[in-house]
Each structure stands twice: as C-alpha cells, then as structure tokens.
Amino acid sequence: MAAAAGAERIREVLEPVVAAQGLVLDDVEIHRAGARSTVVVSLDVPEDDDADLDLDRVSDATRAVSDALDAADVVAGHYTLEVGSRGVARPLTQRRHFARAVGRSVRLALADGSVVAGRLTDVEDAVVVVVPVTPGLKGRRPTVGEPRTVALADVRDARVEVDLTGLGPVDDEAGVDAGQES
Missing domain, CATH: 3.30.300.70 (RimP-like superfamily, N-terminal)
Incomplete structure (x- = not known):
C-alpha cells in the first residue's frame, strides 16, 4: 500500500x-x-x-x-x-484513449459478456463506433459488417489489436505479386 x-x-x-x-x-x-x-x-x-x-x-x-x-x-x-x-498493450480506459485509437483495430469486451472486434471509426460524446471486420480465410478479403455504436459505460475491457493486414505480398488479378511485374 x-x-x-x-x-x-x-x-x-x-x-x-x-x-x-x-x-x-x-x-x-x-x-x-x-x-x-x-x-x-x-x-x-x-x-x-x-x-x-x-x-x-x-x-x-x-x-x-x-x-x-x-x-x-x-x-x-x-x-x-x-x-x-502508454504502449499498445495497455487497455483503453479513458475517452481520450479511444479518440487516439480511431482508425485502428480494437477488441471491446462488453459488460453483457459479448465482444465487438473491428475498426474503431468514431468517438462521439460517450459512445464509440466500431465497424466489425471478420478476417478472410486463406487469402480471401475480410467481411465488413454494419457499424456498431457502443456506449463507453458498457465497455468492460478495450484494447488495440495489432493489425498485420497489408503486410506481405499482394495477390491481385493484375499479376503483380510482391514486386514481380507482369
């Protein structure tokens, strides 16, 4: 003490x-x-x-x-x-923490036991807006859900998740893959 x-x-x-x-x-x-x-x-x-x-x-x-x-x-x-x-591993506990994390992937554990994961897109007064994103499997594009508004009072734990999307080779229809030209 x-x-x-x-x-x-x-x-x-x-x-x-x-x-x-x-x-x-x-x-x-x-x-x-x-x-x-x-x-x-x-x-x-x-x-x-x-x-x-x-x-x-x-x-x-x-x-x-x-x-x-x-x-x-x-x-x-x-x-x-x-x-x-604060570092990336620290929980988001203040409104200003959420405001600084806009644009990042977050994981919110809510008081009702549910979890909301996705891209934090906005902080308005005492609520946050998260667009759920489910990663695509085996090279498929992720699925983007409808924006979800969550009251800060309902958030039990919130953390920024390390977002590794966009790293590594790009597999597109044009034939350009990790620096190889068609």
Missing part, C-alpha cells in the same frame, strides 16, 4: 509539470527491488492534440519530470526513472 501512496504523491507533483509540457500524465507506477526503486511514468497527448508522442516530446518531458522529482524529493533512496508512452 505504501507504493500506491507513493505513486499518488508522485502523481500530485508531476501532473502540473507534465501539463506544462502539453501532455497528459496517464499513469505512475513504482516497482521496488530491495533498496532500489523504479518509477515508471506513462504519458499521453491530450485528445485535441493531433501530434504524436514522439521521442523529442518524451525527452523534454523526461527532463522536466526528473527535475521535479529531484526538487520535491518524493522518492526515497536511489531510483531509476522510466518515462514513455
């Missing part, structure tokens, strides 16, 4: 610092291993920011976060600081 209290105190110190960088403090975790700690700070961009969280922005934020932690002295002893993005 001390790690949770420590993470909350670190969050209090870092939120204004990260906001001044034009970013959002998504999460703070503390991992302890003996006398050493690792402080993991996850950042995101605001929903209305079209720019990506690139290395330059992370680098600038890391310096500001490090300076703030040193000045506030909220982490006891020696620690390692890790600052980065």
Whole structure:
C-alpha cells in the first residue's frame, strides 16, 4: 500500500509539470527491488492534440519530470526513472484513449459478456463506433459488417489489436505479386 501512496504523491507533483509540457500524465507506477526503486511514468497527448508522442516530446518531458522529482524529493533512496508512452498493450480506459485509437483495430469486451472486434471509426460524446471486420480465410478479403455504436459505460475491457493486414505480398488479378511485374 505504501507504493500506491507513493505513486499518488508522485502523481500530485508531476501532473502540473507534465501539463506544462502539453501532455497528459496517464499513469505512475513504482516497482521496488530491495533498496532500489523504479518509477515508471506513462504519458499521453491530450485528445485535441493531433501530434504524436514522439521521442523529442518524451525527452523534454523526461527532463522536466526528473527535475521535479529531484526538487520535491518524493522518492526515497536511489531510483531509476522510466518515462514513455502508454504502449499498445495497455487497455483503453479513458475517452481520450479511444479518440487516439480511431482508425485502428480494437477488441471491446462488453459488460453483457459479448465482444465487438473491428475498426474503431468514431468517438462521439460517450459512445464509440466500431465497424466489425471478420478476417478472410486463406487469402480471401475480410467481411465488413454494419457499424456498431457502443456506449463507453458498457465497455468492460478495450484494447488495440495489432493489425498485420497489408503486410506481405499482394495477390491481385493484375499479376503483380510482391514486386514481380507482369
């Protein structure tokens, strides 16, 4: 429980610092291993920011976060600081996470036990729109369903799925296949 209290105190110190960088403090975790700690700070961009969280922005934020932690002295002893993005494997839990994932393949587990998988096409107020896509078998085209509107309150778990469509050779009627010309 001390790690949770420590993470909350670190969050209090870092939120204004990260906001001044034009970013959002998504999460703070503390991992302890003996006398050493690792402080993991996850950042995101605001929903209305079209720019990506690139290395330059992370680098600038890391310096500001490090300076703030040193000045506030909220982490006891020696620690390692890790600052980065949420990562693709993290669940979508906030509306802004869904907004940033528009255009990507997602898998939503709903409160009623059903699952909706497909391309996230829109986020409107407190609902998301997903176009179900069933992968085609043995080189066939995927089947695209009717758009489905889902209330965010009904989503129990949501994650971006790695989309490997479009990778590999293209098999088309023109005879062009992975760089071979007809």
